Amino acid sequence: MKRAKKKVFADFMSQKGLKSTKQRDIILDCFLSSDRHLSIEELYLKLRSKHPNIGYATVYRTLKLFAEAGIAREMQFGDGQTRYEHVSEGEHHDHLVCTRCGHIEEFENETIEKLQDEVANSRGFLIERHRLEIYGLCANCRK
Amino acid sequence: MKRAKKKVFADFMSQKGLKSTKQRDIILDCFLSSDRHLSIEELYLKLRSKHPNIGYATVYRTLKLFAEAGIAREMQFGDGQTRYEHVSEGEHHDHLVCTRCGHIEEFENETIEKLQDEVANSRGFLIERHRLEIYGLCANCRK
DNA sequence: AATGTCAATGAATGTCACTTTCATGATGGC
DNA sequence: GCCATCATGAAAGTGACATTCATTGACATT
Known part of the structure; x- marks a missing residue:
């Protein structure tokens, strides 16, 4: 790779x-x-x-x-x-960002992407890209 | 208001x-x-x-x-x-941002929020807040 | 090997959007 | 009205890029 x-x-x-x-x-x-x-x-x-x-x-x-x-x-x-x-060929993913230690995890969710398309369509919006970030405490920092 | x-x-x-x-x-x-x-x-x-x-x-x-x-x-x-x-009391919403004219629209989607919770839970992540922005062309700029 | 050509490098400087400082100016409680 | 504070705004400071430009280096040509 x-x-x-x-x-x-x-x-x-x-x-x-x-x-x-x-x-x-x-x-x-x-x-x-x-x-x-x-x-x-x-x-x-x-x-x-x-x-x-x-x-x-x-x-x-x-x-x-x-x-x-x-x-x-x-x-x-x-x-x-x-x-x-x-970047790996053609992939896309979103992020979980820990506000305490700065750790960044990635995730993908096909359903969320689909719902985004629906929202955009209903507004006549043409999607180029998006960003979804969830901020909070990672499993480690919760302990 | x-x-x-x-x-x-x-x-x-x-x-x-x-x-x-x-x-x-x-x-x-x-x-x-x-x-x-x-x-x-x-x-x-x-x-x-x-x-x-x-x-x-x-x-x-x-x-x-x-x-x-x-x-x-x-x-x-x-x-x-x-x-x-x-900010209006307790509300939350996400954004559609036009990359051409800078226009910003807001939207809410309960299902997307729920899916985010699921993703976070599955990773042991405690959500504080999130941001979802969709960038692209607004209805006006597509014409 | 010496020279020519031109992109690549990096120290220094510029830019931009804040952010702080500080000498003055306003405010609100007595 | 007096005065301890707080607020203001011109100017200077900051941090993170972004650009400049004299120099360097890599290859092609003599």
Whole structure:
């Protein structure tokens, strides 16, 4: 899966006439071996420990590239930081966010999606995308 | 209803030992007679036309007060601006957001809420709140 | 190997939307 | 009216991006 995404990114880059560089490889490796929901800042700090002279701007631009290439997706959870999550081919999911420990879980629910379509249709609304987030305490933090 | 909210706010203020001022009255009036989803900037500009020397910081602080008093609620729709919506006693609703004209519609769906509860329960998650936003084209912009 | 070409990099700077500070100005209780 | 507080608004500060630009580096050409 890590290998598959590397290929997707490599293909995207060559198709766009963009170059493969040390930094981009390092950032991709680090991203793929990280949490599913990572902010630019977090990834930047994680990288700095091993590669002290990689720039914030490079991390920022490279994550944008990942998003364009379809291997990452930008997310806002309302804490003022953009997070990037891994994307697997065509999937969609929503989130359970723990307000105590920050833990993020994913879920899918076909019925909810269907009901959303109904709501949108009844208003003449054409859906492009949606976001559903449930905030609360995760099982661990309830103890 | 406008009158009721003014009372709620007046009660909140006196209970907190805060003062009633010209500015706060003006801002409350303007807020109550506005769109249901207004950014600080929008409200500030609207106010400036009639009250040129009211400060941005005052609008900002007063909206926070409205939120504390429970007559407004902070919302993020991912455009980088915080919006404040009117709150009516105990109600909850979700949003349809037009990505073209910025129009925001509200909706409620009991079944979706119930399904969310089920999802949360199955993960041992204790819900505090949730947000559901559907982004797309409104009926008008589809034409 | 030296040079040319051009995208990539990263330190520095800019931008935007708040958020706080602080010197002044209002308010409400006596 | 007096005064301890609170409120105001101009200005400065903050945090998280987003852009600039001089330099670097990778490959192609001489």
